[in-house]
Amino acid sequence: MSLTTLPRDTRDTLFLLAVIAWVVMMQIGHIPWWCTALAFGILGWRTVLSWRGAALPGWFPRLVLLALTLGATWMTHRTILGRDAGVTLIVVLLALKTLEMRARRDAFVVFFLAFFTLLTHFFYSQSLLTAGGFLLALRGLLTALVKAHMPVGGPPLRRVAGIATGMAALGLPVMLVLFLLFPRMAPLWGVPGSETLGRSGLSEEMRVGEIAELVLNEDIAFRVKFDGEVPPQGAMYFRGPVLGDFDGVRWRPQRSAFPPAMALPVDLRLEGEPVRYEVTLEPQRRPWLFVLEATAQAPDLPGLQPTMTRDLQWKTTRPIFEMVRYRAESHPRFSHGPRESMLGLQDYLELPPGFNPRTLALAQELRRQTGAGPDAAPAALAAGIERLRTGGYAYTLEPGVFGQHAADEFWFDRREGFCEHIASSFVILMRAMDIPARVVTGYQGGEINAIDGYWVVRQRDAHAWAEIWLSGQGWVRVDPTAAVAQWRIGSLDRLRPAPGALAGLVGTLDPTLLAQMRAVWDAVNNRWNQWVLNYTQGQQLDLLRRLGLSSPQWTDLLYALLAVLVLASLTGAAWQLWERQQHDPWLRLLDKARRELARQGLQDNAQLPPRALAEKVLRHFGDTPFARDVKQWLLRLERWRYGKERESSLATLREDFRRLPWRAKDPR
Structure with a gap:
C-alpha cells in the first residue's frame, strides 16, 4: 500500500506523527536515553497501527507505560517535579497521548500538548539554531492543525502549509509589539546545572591533579566590543574568582581567620588611559562579571547592582541565568593591595602539612641562593620563573592523574601540565619561600571576529595565573604559564580542540574558508544575541526615551502596550468598515x-x-x-x-x- 492510496485520516495522522517526532528529536540532548527510546518506540508503534488501520491499544498497556515512565523518571532525577523531570514526563506523555487519538477532540489535545512541549526547548537553549528548529516545528504543527479543520477532500498538503504560513505571518505584528513593549522581568526560576570534570571553563574551586585529560570547551563565555584602541592580546586578563585557601588538593576562595578590621585593603591604583568596552555575557549560573583587569567603577548593568570584592572580583546580587550586556572601563596598567606588610598577608603563606616535601626543599634551596627577607622576594620570584623557563617544563592537555604531592610531581617528575598545574605549583613554591601568593582564575585572550569586530572569548580560554605580593608594590600579576608556553598567552594561534568525527568530512576544505564560515556564523549568532536574546528592560526603556518620555518606568511599558493595542483595534475596526463600504x-x-x-x-x-x-x-x-x-x-x-x-x-x-x-x- 502506497502513501497516496491511504485514507485521508491516516495520512493526516502520519504527518502529525512526523511533526511530533521532530519535536521530540530536538530534545534528545536534554532528556535521558530511555526517554528518547521510549518516545520514539511509541511513535513508531502508532505509525504501524495507522498504516495498517489496526485498532489502538486499550487502557491497560497505556497504564503500564505510564507507570514505567514515572518509575524511570524518579530513578533518573530522584523527583518527578522540576525542569528536567518535567520535560522528561511531558515528552513521554505527548507520545502516549497519540495512542488514544481516536476523535478530533483527542487530536486537538495532542496539538496543544505538542505546542507546550515545543516551548520547553527554550529552557535549555535560545540559540539561533534552536529558534530555526522551533519555527520548523511550529509550521508543521500549524499545518497539521489547519488540515484537521479541513473537510474530506480538502486542498493538498502544500496549499495547507501555505495557509498555515500565512496565519503565522499575520501574527508577526502582534509578536513584534509584544517583543518590544511587554515588560522584561527577571527569570521566574533558576535553571541549575552541574559542573563537568575534565572540561575547560571556570568553577568556584580549582582541583589540582584529578583530571587526566582536558577537553577543550568551544562554548562562548562572552563577547567583547572595544570602543577604541584594542589592548594587546597578551594583556587581556579577564578576572574571575581569586583562590587563596589550599588544602593540598583543592584551591578555594580565602576564608580569613582574622577579624574584618584586619582585612587587606583594596587600595586600587590606576595608571594610564582607560580602555572602554562592552561585554555580552552568556548565561553562566553564577554571579560573576568578567572585566579586564583592573576595573574601579562598577560595570553599567542596571538591576543587578554589581559590587567588587576585596580581591578585585566583580559580582552581582544573584546568579546570571540569562544573557546580559554591560559596559565597563578598565586600566590595564594598575597596582593594588597594601604596599607594606600586614598581618592579613599571613593567610597567603599557609600551606597544609604533609604535602609536597620536595617542593618545600626546593624553596629552601632557592631561598639560600637568593637570600631571605622582603627585599629578596623579587630575586626569589625571578629564580622560580627562570626554573620554569629553562627546566624543560611543557604545557599539555593530557597531564595524567597526579598523586597526593601534585606540586612535587610537576616540579621533579612529570615536568608538564596545563595552566592550573603550573599556577598552583608556582604559588606553592612562592609560599614555601615566605612570599605571599594566591591563584587567580579567569579568561585570557580570545580571538577577534573580522566580520563584526567582536572579540570572542570561549570556555577554552579559561586560565589560571598567580598574584605575588611584593613589598612596596602590592599584589603583582605573574603568569608562570607564559614562562612555559608563551604561545598560550600572547599568540592569536589559540588552543584548538582535537579533530573530531567530522574532521574527515571537512579536511579537504580550505582552512581559510572554514575560518571565514565560522566567523560569519559567530557574527550572525552575535546579532541574534544582541538584538533578540539581550533585548532587556533597559533597552525597552531606552526605546521609550527615544519616543519622548523623559524618565520612563516599567509601568510605562504597560501603558504603551495598552495604547498600541487600543490604537490597533480602532484602526482595524475603521479599516474593516471602510473596506466593506469600498470593496x-x-x-x-x-x-x-x-x-x-x-x-x-x-x-x-x-x-x-x-x-x-x-x-x-x-x-x-x-x-x-x-x-x-x-x-x-x-x-x-x-x-x-x-x-x-x-x-x-x-x-x-x-x-x-x-x-x-x-x-x-x-x-x-
Missing part, C-alpha cells in the same frame, strides 16, 4: 439605490436594510408601478445576499437597477 459590491449597489431614492425625495434611509427600505418605498410612493418595481428589486437584492439560493447574479441586479425609471420627477 463590497453588494453594499455599493445598495448605497447607490439609497442615494437615488434620496434624490427622488425619500430621505433618512441610510441605515435601513433592503426589506425595510422596500416597505418604506411603497408607503412613500404608494402602490405605483415604480414603487412595485423598486420593491421587487430590493427584495431580490436581499435574497442575493442572505437567501439560500441566488436567483440572479449581481451583474443582472446591477443592470436591472439601471433600467428602473429613476429620472422621473414624480414617479406617481
Whole structure:
C-alpha cells in the first residue's frame, strides 16, 4: 500500500506523527536515553497501527507505560517535579497521548500538548539554531492543525502549509509589539546545572591533579566590543574568582581567620588611559562579571547592582541565568593591595602539612641562593620563573592523574601540565619561600571576529595565573604559564580542540574558508544575541526615551502596550468598515439605490436594510408601478445576499437597477 492510496485520516495522522517526532528529536540532548527510546518506540508503534488501520491499544498497556515512565523518571532525577523531570514526563506523555487519538477532540489535545512541549526547548537553549528548529516545528504543527479543520477532500498538503504560513505571518505584528513593549522581568526560576570534570571553563574551586585529560570547551563565555584602541592580546586578563585557601588538593576562595578590621585593603591604583568596552555575557549560573583587569567603577548593568570584592572580583546580587550586556572601563596598567606588610598577608603563606616535601626543599634551596627577607622576594620570584623557563617544563592537555604531592610531581617528575598545574605549583613554591601568593582564575585572550569586530572569548580560554605580593608594590600579576608556553598567552594561534568525527568530512576544505564560515556564523549568532536574546528592560526603556518620555518606568511599558493595542483595534475596526463600504459590491449597489431614492425625495434611509427600505418605498410612493418595481428589486437584492439560493447574479441586479425609471420627477 502506497502513501497516496491511504485514507485521508491516516495520512493526516502520519504527518502529525512526523511533526511530533521532530519535536521530540530536538530534545534528545536534554532528556535521558530511555526517554528518547521510549518516545520514539511509541511513535513508531502508532505509525504501524495507522498504516495498517489496526485498532489502538486499550487502557491497560497505556497504564503500564505510564507507570514505567514515572518509575524511570524518579530513578533518573530522584523527583518527578522540576525542569528536567518535567520535560522528561511531558515528552513521554505527548507520545502516549497519540495512542488514544481516536476523535478530533483527542487530536486537538495532542496539538496543544505538542505546542507546550515545543516551548520547553527554550529552557535549555535560545540559540539561533534552536529558534530555526522551533519555527520548523511550529509550521508543521500549524499545518497539521489547519488540515484537521479541513473537510474530506480538502486542498493538498502544500496549499495547507501555505495557509498555515500565512496565519503565522499575520501574527508577526502582534509578536513584534509584544517583543518590544511587554515588560522584561527577571527569570521566574533558576535553571541549575552541574559542573563537568575534565572540561575547560571556570568553577568556584580549582582541583589540582584529578583530571587526566582536558577537553577543550568551544562554548562562548562572552563577547567583547572595544570602543577604541584594542589592548594587546597578551594583556587581556579577564578576572574571575581569586583562590587563596589550599588544602593540598583543592584551591578555594580565602576564608580569613582574622577579624574584618584586619582585612587587606583594596587600595586600587590606576595608571594610564582607560580602555572602554562592552561585554555580552552568556548565561553562566553564577554571579560573576568578567572585566579586564583592573576595573574601579562598577560595570553599567542596571538591576543587578554589581559590587567588587576585596580581591578585585566583580559580582552581582544573584546568579546570571540569562544573557546580559554591560559596559565597563578598565586600566590595564594598575597596582593594588597594601604596599607594606600586614598581618592579613599571613593567610597567603599557609600551606597544609604533609604535602609536597620536595617542593618545600626546593624553596629552601632557592631561598639560600637568593637570600631571605622582603627585599629578596623579587630575586626569589625571578629564580622560580627562570626554573620554569629553562627546566624543560611543557604545557599539555593530557597531564595524567597526579598523586597526593601534585606540586612535587610537576616540579621533579612529570615536568608538564596545563595552566592550573603550573599556577598552583608556582604559588606553592612562592609560599614555601615566605612570599605571599594566591591563584587567580579567569579568561585570557580570545580571538577577534573580522566580520563584526567582536572579540570572542570561549570556555577554552579559561586560565589560571598567580598574584605575588611584593613589598612596596602590592599584589603583582605573574603568569608562570607564559614562562612555559608563551604561545598560550600572547599568540592569536589559540588552543584548538582535537579533530573530531567530522574532521574527515571537512579536511579537504580550505582552512581559510572554514575560518571565514565560522566567523560569519559567530557574527550572525552575535546579532541574534544582541538584538533578540539581550533585548532587556533597559533597552525597552531606552526605546521609550527615544519616543519622548523623559524618565520612563516599567509601568510605562504597560501603558504603551495598552495604547498600541487600543490604537490597533480602532484602526482595524475603521479599516474593516471602510473596506466593506469600498470593496463590497453588494453594499455599493445598495448605497447607490439609497442615494437615488434620496434624490427622488425619500430621505433618512441610510441605515435601513433592503426589506425595510422596500416597505418604506411603497408607503412613500404608494402602490405605483415604480414603487412595485423598486420593491421587487430590493427584495431580490436581499435574497442575493442572505437567501439560500441566488436567483440572479449581481451583474443582472446591477443592470436591472439601471433600467428602473429613476429620472422621473414624480414617479406617481
